[in-house]
Amino acid sequence: MLHAPALAALLLALSPAFPSFRQVTIDSKVGIGYGLAIADVDGDKLQDILLVDKDVVAWYRNPAWDRRVIAGKLTADDHVCIAARDIDGDGKCEVAVGAAWKPSDTVSSGSVHYLVAPSDRLLPWQPVELHREPTVHRMRWIQDAKGGFDLVVSPLHGRGNQNGAGDGIKLLLYRKPADPKGPWTTELMDGDLHVTHNLEPVQWDEDPEDEVLLAAKEGVFVLDRASGGGAPGKWKRTALGGNGPGETAFQGSSEVRTGKLSGGKRFVVTVEPFHGNKVVVYLPPGAGSGLWTRREIDDTLAEAHAVGVGDFARSGSDQILVGWRRKDKSGKVGIRWYAPRDPEGKEWERGSLDDDTMACEDIAIADLTGDGKLDAVAAGRDTHNLKLYVNEGG
Numbered sequence: 001m002l003h004a005p006a007l008a009a010l011l012l013a014l015s016p017a018f019p020s021f022r023q024v025t026i027d028s029k030v031g032i033g034y035g036l037a038i039a040d041v042d043g044d045k046l047q048d049i050l051l052v053d054k055d056v057v058a059w060y061r062n063p064a065w066d067r068r069v070i071a072g073k074l075t076a077d078d079h080v081c082i083a084a085r086d087i088d089g090d091g092k093c094e095v096a097v098g099a100a101w102k103p104s105d106t107v108s109s110g111s112v113h114y115l116v117a118p119s120d121r122l123l124p125w126q127p128v129e130l131h132r133e134p135t136v137h138r139m140r141w142i143q144d145a146k147g148g149f150d151l152v153v154s155p156l157h158g159r160g161n162q163n164g165a166g167d168g169i170k171l172l173l174y175r176k177p178a179d180p181k182g183p184w185t186t187e188l189m190d191g192d193l194h195v196t197h198n199l200e201p202v203q204w205d206e207d208p209e210d211e212v213l214l215a216a217k218e219g220v221f222v223l224d225r226a227s228g229g230g231a232p233g234k235w236k237r238t239a240l241g242g243n244g245p246g247e248t249a250f251q252g253s254s255e256v257r258t259g260k261l262s263g264g265k266r267f268v269v270t271v272e273p274f275h276g277n278k279v280v281v282y283l284p285p286g287a288g289s290g291l292w293t294r295r296e297i298d299d300t301l302a303e304a305h306a307v308g309v310g311d312f313a314r315s316g317s318d319q320i321l322v323g324w325r326r327k328d329k330s331g332k333v334g335i336r337w338y339a340p341r342d343p344e345g346k347e348w349e350r351g352s353l354d355d356d357t358m359a360c361e362d363i364a365i366a367d368l369t370g371d372g373k374l375d376a377v378a379a380g381r382d383t384h385n386l387k388l389y390v391n392e393g394g
Helices: 004-014
Strands: 021-027 035-039 048-052 057-061 066-071 081-085 094-099 111-116 126-130 136-143 149-155 171-175 185-190 198-202 211-215 219-225 235-242 255-260 266-272 278-283 293-298 304-310 319-324 334-340 348-355 360-366 375-380 386-391
Touching: 021 375, 035 081, 035 360, 035 375, 048 081, 048 094, 048 386, 066 111, 094 136, 111 136, 111 149, 136 198, 149 198, 185 235, 198 255, 211 255, 211 266, 235 266, 235 278, 255 304, 255 319, 266 304, 266 319, 278 319, 293 334, 293 348, 319 348, 319 360, 334 360, 348 386
Parallel strands: 081 136, 304 360
Antiparallel strands: 021 386, 035 048, 048 057, 057 066, 081 094, 094 111, 111 126, 136 149, 149 171, 171 185, 198 211, 211 219, 219 235, 255 266, 266 278, 278 293, 304 319, 319 334, 334 348, 360 375, 375 386
16 A cells, blocks of 8 residues: 555656647737636626726626726836735625836836726726835735735836846835825835735735735745734744855746645745746745755746746646746747646656746646636736636647
8 A cells, every 4th residue: 555655656657748728819919918807797607807907907807808998007117016806795796906017217106006996897996096115016815814904006017126136115004094095004014125026925924814925026925914813913924045144146036826736735926036047946945944945947037027826737736827028048938837747846857838938927727718727817918818728638
């Protein structure tokens, strides 16, 4: 009889490394395609696609993927990010957008908008501008201990920064009032890091509230609310990756996501350095504390800018998608997949999901066809497209 580790290794070896996908172009006239979100917009229990483009916020209705504009250009400069989640339990998502994108202006750029939905969600939504910090760049809704939701907003740079130096960024948590047009309160989650590019809400521990994974110039971090209970309180920041004492090799990270291996062990995947060429997997340290073990699984990309994680193969272990947006050494853009070949995540196989038709700016993962298999959506920068990758198994 096989022991559990041996059985997990055998099942992983027998499972398909990655399934086949059918590619569907949903929109071939995207401007830049800065950010994607997946949520049910109209309450029909189908997951829709939301896209924040440079001068429009649109949703594509499942299953026909017809495009509806919910907001036009919010500021003179581009939009840059979006967060969508059902935060009040009515089956329809709420939406926030970041705009005024001008990363060179670390003093007066950046804006945060909550979009108030009309009763008919096919009509334009009403933007409400909130407090802002310069270079607003990423945002996500996170759940608190009482089941409510707050908006986390991360700038790219700190106020007045030059070349990634100066004041730290203000990672802020926004609390929505009963009337979203009224004043929103904010809470400082962290103010010491620089060049924070992306974040992910995660269930990191056993409490009901979300923690936050954050990729920054200084390292890869998880932030956990120390006080609990959803009340304002100090957030604890724990480093997973970065320079240890006396080390200088770490050069920053930009994308970050987490997943699990077949034995239940967690891993974290990043793009390094900032807008970098490397895909890096972090595995928990053997001693249970300290920096995680860093493993480079690819170093051939060019401006990798999007990461998605999920068990597309239904093998019991998550796989990784990474998209890049500048031509690599072979002269191509695209999306690559990575699958673990052992339960410990020490060896990874890779292949191509999209070969040269997607200059990838962002990726979102969800079951969009309702068949129990994870699909992917990607938005292209220089390719100006929005594509659905339908998981057909393998």
